[in-house]
Amino acid sequence: MTASNDLVTPEALSWIGHRYPDRRLTVTELQIQRFSHSTRETNPVHFDGDAARAAGYPDVVAPPTFYVMLRTAPYHTVPLAQLGQDGYAAEDLPPIPSIEGMAGEDRVELGAEIIAGDVIFVVKRIADLYGKRGRSGPLAFVVFEYEMTKSSGERAVLERFTRVLR
């Protein structure tokens, strides 16, 4: 969809296809354990290497929604002075004169599971950008695509995450 409105100018639309700097992230057992405890996971494969190996994994395995950490942490790991007053990191967004941003839909395809020690290659792009008229005024939808690949070449995650701006 390429509908424009007051928020979505032709210049903003030209950001469709924009590729952000690629990231290479090392996943650690500690990150997986911290994430798993914080969601009150109980399955031992997400905490203990012996349990993971007994279940057929090479090592501790990340739970299915662990991709959220890989999509969030790199962009929020900045000098604290660069965080907004609300503690949220400034986003590198197309020029959209918005006041606030909200999380829209998150659609994820999961492939090979992420294991402690994996080095994950993350490609982030703007897959789509469009405007709509909401009840309280114009809305802009920025659809980010994250493709996360293991060093084996297997794809772990293909995510389309929409930010809604107004």
Next chain:
Amino acid sequence: MTARRRDLATIAVGALLPSEERTPGPVDLFAFTSAIGMAHRIHYDQAFTVGVERHRALVVPGPLQAAYLTQLVRVWAGDGIRVARLAYRHLSPAFVDEPLRCLGQVTAVDARLKQVTCKVWTENGAREVLTTSEITLRWP
């Protein structure tokens, strides 16, 4: 070790998953926000969240609800069942210390692909749907 999982042949469209209640407290919100590497104050700073952002309390991160819903289906399905696809939307915010009812229902069964799709969602005490999700599981 024998894997314990639900027999795909016994799963019918329309089947309800056993529901669960989760009540994330301030420690849950802090631990999750920290584990995913962000410092967004609406998840741990109550004075800011209420006074400046005008929420009634600390906001539960959407992906934390998504994790609860993913756990609901994985526990129901059993050992060794993979999550193949996941999609979720937030309709209304969830707040700290408020019980979330996690509910689910089977919406599709594909015996050939060995996949089951469930609609799963969280509700607050007023039975309002907060986060709704569709999760597809794959049997080995």
